[in-house]
Amino acid sequence: MSHPDIHSYLAAFDDIPGTRVYTVARARQGYWINQFAMSLMKPENRARWKADEKAYLEGWNLDENQKAAILARDYNRLLDLGGNIYFLAKLFSTDGLSFLQAVSTMTGMSVEDYQAMMLAGGRSPNGVRSIKEGN
Numbered sequence: 001m002s003h004p005d006i007h008s009y010l011a012a013f014d015d016i017p018g019t020r021v022y023t024v025a026r027a028r029q030g031y032w033i034n035q036f037a038m039s040l041m042k043p044e045n046r047a048r049w050k051a052d053e054k055a056y057l058e059g060w061n062l063d064e065n066q067k068a069a070i071l072a073r074d075y076n077r078l079l080d081l082g083g084n085i086y087f088l089a090k091l092f093s094t095d096g097l098s099f100l101q102a103v104s105t106m107t108g109m110s111v112e113d114y115q116a117m118m119l120a121g122g123r124s125p126n127g128v129r130s131i132k133e134g135n
Helices: 006-015 022-030 031-039 041-050 053-057 064-072 073-082 085-094 097-109 111-118
Strands: none
Touching: 022 031, 031 064, 031 085, 041 053, 041 085, 053 064, 064 073, 073 085, 073 097, 085 097, 097 111
8 A cells, every 4th residue: 555755745735725734844833933822821921012012022032024923913924934823812812803803804804704704604615726726
């Protein structure tokens, strides 16, 4: 029985339009983003973050690209950089956003349109299914 090569298998995850599969490589890449986000579970850390976001980020092993994405609340970019949406929820919760509000910003849809789409069953499975093939 032949098994697919692991690199080909994992590469297929990058061909899903609009989706970032949270792989081990992505977890490694975003380790410090996620550690930062989890730190916001503690009230004293949330207070320090709210008082001076840039200074708070200096305490983390983040590169400038990661810091910029955090400060801009660019959740799609943070996912690309290895952030995990469940960890990033600590950031948008600290900002007073619900999961619905934060995720709708990632789609370019209004909160109302995003909520209606999800209540109707989510995105249609029809459409572009492969980035490479365009179908």
